[in-house]
Amino acid sequence: MIDQLAKELLSKLPQGPEAFSELKNDGEAKMKVLLESSLRKLNLVSREEFDAQQAVLERSRAKIEQLEQQISELEKKL
Incomplete structure (x- = not known):
């Protein structure tokens, strides 16, 4: 679920040269960590x-x- 949400958020980033691809990959990893951390705080x-x-x-x-x-x-x- 978290992976899917992170991918959906990052799919909104503009597609472009290789730098954007690298930025997207890095952003996806950081977004996943951020979302997992936030969801843990919700005591689900x-x-x-x-x-x-x-x-x-x-x-x-x-x-x-x-x-x-x-x-x-x-x-x-x-």
């Missing part, structure tokens, strides 16, 4: 981490519902 999680936490949340919700039902049944018995 990977899709795998998100999916794992979502599964934990779903199990927790199911357990809470089960416990609420048990409490309700116990209250009826009292």
Whole structure:
């Protein structure tokens, strides 16, 4: 994703002699580093981490519902 974004940004640079090509290659590498650094500061999680936490949340919700039902049944018995 970062590589694609960096390439799209750099594709907007004017095409020209060899100096521009060298500048573009150098700029692409620096842009990638800058984007990676900026994205790390956003405290983003990977899709795998998100999916794992979502599964934990779903199990927790199911357990809470089960416990609420048990409490309700116990209250009826009292």
